[in-house]
Amino acid sequence: MLANYFPIFVFIIIGLMMGIVLPTIGYFLGKREPDPEKNSPYECGFEAFEDAHMKFDVRYYLIAILFIIFDLEIAFLFPWAVVFKDIGMFGFVAMMIFLAILVIGFIYEWKKGALEWE
Amino acid sequence: MITFTFYLVALILIFAAISVITVKNPIHAALFLVLAFFSSAAIWLLLQAEFLAITLVLVYVGAVMVLFLFVLMMLDINVAPLREGFVRHFPIAVFVGGVIFVEMIFVLGAWHQAVPPETMTNVPNIELLGEVLYTQYVYPFEIAAVILLVAMIAAMALTMRPHTRAKYQKPEQQVNVRREDCVRLVKMQAETKD
Amino acid sequence: MEALLYLITTILKIVVIVLPILLCVAYLTYAERKIIGYMQVRIGPNRVGPRGWLQPIADTVKMMFKEIIIPTNANRLLFVIAPMLLIGPALAAWAVIPFNAGVVLADINAGLLYILAMTSLSVYGILIAGWASNSKYALLSTLRSAAQIISYELPMGFALVGVLMAAGSLNLGEIILAQEGGILHWYWLPLFPLFVIYFLSGVAETNRAPFDLAEGESEIVAGFHVEYSGMLFAIFFLAEYANMILISALAAIMFLGGWLSPFQGSFLEPVFAWVPGFFWLVAKMSIFLFLYLWFRATFPRYRYDQLMRLGWKVFIPITLVWIVVLGIAILAKLPPWFA
Numbered sequence: 001m002l003a004n005y006f007p008i009f010v011f012i013i014i015g016l017m018m019g020i021v022l023p024t025i026g027y028f029l030g031k032r033e034p035d036p037e038k039n040s041p042y043e044c045g046f047e048a049f050e051d052a053h054m055k056f057d058v059r060y061y062l063i064a065i066l067f068i069i070f071d072l073e074i075a076f077l078f079p080w081a082v083v084f085k086d087i088g089m090f091g092f093v094a095m096m097i098f099l100a101i102l103v104i105g106f107i108y109e110w111k112k113g114a115l116e117w118e
Numbered sequence: 119m120i121t122f123t124f125y126l127v128a129l130i131l132i133f134a135a136i137s138v139i140t141v142k143n144p145i146h147a148a149l150f151l152v153l154a155f156f157s158s159a160a161i162w163l164l165l166q167a168e169f170l171a172i173t174l175v176l177v178y179v180g181a182v183m184v185l186f187l188f189v190l191m192m193l194d195i196n197v198a199p200l201r202e203g204f205v206r207h208f209p210i211a212v213f214v215g216g217v218i219f220v221e222m223i224f225v226l227g228a229w230h231q232a233v234p235p236e237t238m239t240n241v242p243n244i245e246l247l248g249e250v251l252y253t254q255y256v257y258p259f260e261i262a263a264v265i266l267l268v269a270m271i272a273a274m275a276l277t278m279r280p281h282t283r284a285k286y287q288k289p290e291q292q293v294n295v296r297r298e299d300c301v302r303l304v305k306m307q308a309e310t311k312d
Numbered sequence: 313m314e315a316l317l318y319l320i321t322t323i324l325k326i327v328v329i330v331l332p333i334l335l336c337v338a339y340l341t342y343a344e345r346k347i348i349g350y351m352q353v354r355i356g357p358n359r360v361g362p363r364g365w366l367q368p369i370a371d372t373v374k375m376m377f378k379e380i381i382i383p384t385n386a387n388r389l390l391f392v393i394a395p396m397l398l399i400g401p402a403l404a405a406w407a408v409i410p411f412n413a414g415v416v417l418a419d420i421n422a423g424l425l426y427i428l429a430m431t432s433l434s435v436y437g438i439l440i441a442g443w444a445s446n447s448k449y450a451l452l453s454t455l456r457s458a459a460q461i462i463s464y465e466l467p468m469g470f471a472l473v474g475v476l477m478a479a480g481s482l483n484l485g486e487i488i489l490a491q492e493g494g495i496l497h498w499y500w501l502p503l504f505p506l507f508v509i510y511f512l513s514g515v516a517e518t519n520r521a522p523f524d525l526a527e528g529e530s531e532i533v534a535g536f537h538v539e540y541s542g543m544l545f546a547i548f549f550l551a552e553y554a555n556m557i558l559i560s561a562l563a564a565i566m567f568l569g570g571w572l573s574p575f576q577g578s579f580l581e582p583v584f585a586w587v588p589g590f591f592w593l594v595a596k597m598s599i600f601l602f603l604y605l606w607f608r609a610t611f612p613r614y615r616y617d618q619l620m621r622l623g624w625k626v627f628i629p630i631t632l633v634w635i636v637v638l639g640i641a642i643l644a645k646l647p648p649w650f651a
Contacts, residue, residue, distance in 0.1 A: 002163070002164070002166070004418050004419055004420045005163060005168075005418065005420060006322070006418075007322050007325070007326070007407060007417045007418040008404065008407045008408070008426070010319070010323060010326060011417065011418075014323070014326050014330065015399060015401065015403035016396055018330075018396075018399050018400075018547075019393075019395050019396025019397070019398075019399045020396060022543045022546065023392065023543045023544050023547070025376055025543060026376055026378065026542045026543025027380055027543070029376045030377055030378050030379045030380055030542050030543075031379045032379060033379065034381075036384070040384060040385075058277045060188065060192065060455060060459050061188060061189060061277060062274065062277040063459050063463060063620075064184060064185040064188050065185060065269075065273040065277075066273065067181060067465070067466065068177075068181040068185060069266050069269055069270050070466045070469075070628075071176070071177055071180065071432075071469070072177060072266060073266065074466070074469035074472075074473065076259075076262070077470075077473045077635075078169075078173075078244070078425060078476065078482070079169065079244050079245075079247050079252075080248055081473045081474075081476035081477040081480075082242075082245055082248050082476055082480060082481065082482060083245050083480075084477050084480065084639070084642065085642065087249065087252055087253055088643070089643065090252075090253060090256075091253065092639050092643060094253075094256045095252065095639075096639075097263070098260060098262075098263040099636070101260070101263040101264060102263055102266060103632065104267060105266070105267045105270035105271060106270075106629075108270070109270065109274055110625070112274055112278060113278070114274050115620065115621070115624045116617075117617035117620045145387075145390070145440075145443065149390075152436075168421060168422050169422055169425065172422050172425045172426055173425070175429045175433075176425065176428060176432055179429075180429060180435075181432070184435055184436075184439070184458070184462060187439050187440075188439070191439065191442075191443045191451075191454075192455065242482070244421065244422060244425075
């Protein structure tokens with residue numbers, strides 16, 4: 001089994017290497033004429049006067065948290081789907097209860113307006 | 119070869135874990151935590167637990183750390199105030215660290231008596247896992263659903279604020295607008311310019 | 313010695329996979345400009361080489377000679393690492409794609425799970441690029457696109473669960489073999505809603521029109537890579553197009569039978585027996601790639617609230633319902649797919 005993962009490991013390394021090699025080519029071939037105007041962050045008509053990092057709507061965090069929960073749900077669904085044909089009716093009912101409990105939460109967030117964007 | 123890989127990955131893991139608590143920039147710390155997760159996934163893979171290894175990457179790296187980065191990037195954290203309360207929090211930190219240390223000793227102590235897992239099966243371990251998780255361990259499995267439900271509701275309770283002056287567009291009303299509601303034709307005499 | 317030889321053959325195999333992908337990316341940009349051009353009654357690029365055939369090469373060369381600008385306020389290290397984190401997973405996901413019967417680099421049991429894990433990593437490149445640029449536009453776009461990507465990853469994951477239930481294996485080769493028996497046996501038919509949702513979520517995952525809010529030329533001037541130039545920018549471009557091709561390949565494998573011939577089981581099967589499986593895979597992928605371009609030429613951009621509503625309130629409920637329907641169909645051994 002481990003032997004099958006070795007090419008994947010090499011592939012990831014090569015993929016990351018692409019991200020190093022290509023900019024290196026560009027670095028040596030391209031010009032280098034830095035200039036304060038050129039190096040300043042893009043702004044529309046005025047100079048960038050403050051740090052760009054700012055606070056954001058809490059709604060984005062809520063989306064991220066809900067994403068984690070649903071992602072876990074998918075992680076639970078994966079092994080179930082693989083063995084579904086073997087565990088039959090019992091497994092089906094078990095998963096339906098699992099999904100039903102989570103759908104309650106989904107309906108709750110829907111009704112609460114957590115999914116609304118204005 | 120496997121032993122060598124293990125020690126290499128373990129070294130990376132320890133380095134990453136130490137970096138998480140020593141680097142100054144919180145974003146860098148989060149990225150080192152990602153590296154730590156990757157290394158642990160590699161170690162699990164060495165133990166032939168392919169499903170768990172990839173799920174670790176999927177759930178922790180792909181979801182949990184994204185939330186961490188989200189919060190760190192968007193909260194505009196100032197590094198200096200983070201270091202202020204060090205002396206004040208130090209006793210609590212020592213206490214918590216001690217408790218974790220004792221727990222680890224118990225776990226590692228019990229580990230030697232455990233039967234070494236059988237790794238030489240040809241059945242993919244996701245199938246083995248699936249066959250017991252939804253039948254033998256169905257009760258804990260459903261409890262996991264309830265815990266997730268609690269997490270979902272708690273997240274909303276913590277972050278939702280009442281919408282006050284939000285103005286919504288209501289497509290169904292927009293579509294149903296008729297001319298008679300909006301335009302009134304008035305008959306009148308033509309006026310001359312005088 | 314033997315280990316070294318093995319390493320070298322593995323690297324060679326990877327090069328054989330990666331180079332055609334890069335070539336495909338180059339000519340996908342050409343196809344995009346040509347096809348959208350003709351759809352809008354223009355000609356598209358036609359100056360470099362006959363009918364503009366050398367345009368992608370010219371673009372690449374131009375990109376190489378451009379200056380790489382790193383903004384003064386940027387976090388230099390992360391600024392350079394971000395494109396790397398984007399292209400790495402985008403290419404590495406190809407390791408488990410079967411190109412023909414038995415032709416796959418890494419034949420692992422957890423193939424689909426690996427793909428899902430790799431695609432879920434693409435959000436890092438975007439998050440880090442936007443933050444490290446230290447520019448308001450980049451940050452706004454990062455926020456938008458990160459929320460978009462994670463939102464659409466859910467329907468995508470649920471759609472994959474449907475495929476798994478039907479095939480009973482995480483191995484992509486076995487998923488293809490489970491669809492044997494001609495065009496009506498492929499999973500696009502019993503899994504039709506999941507098929508549509510998978511592809512549309514894929515379009516949203518790759519930040520393509522009509523879900524390209526992260527780009528938003530008119531408001532946030534190209535989004536998270538606004539500060540990038542030269543080869544660093546080229547990598548973002550490369551990763552985006554490589555991901556498009558990947559999504560097309562996955563859709564073809566999971567719903568259109570991968571390298572299987574569409575005429576299996578019909579009287580036409582012997583007539584087309586000489587066609588290699590790889591050709592069918594590429595033909596099926598081309599359908600999806602064409603759809604990508606067609607969408608871009610046709611649809612106006614979604615508004616953010618519409619985008620979120622579509623993902624959370626339409627796609628996720630439909631996939632959940634269809635998983636239940638599928639479960640019942642499989643338990644009832646519905647022919648011809650689940651008999």
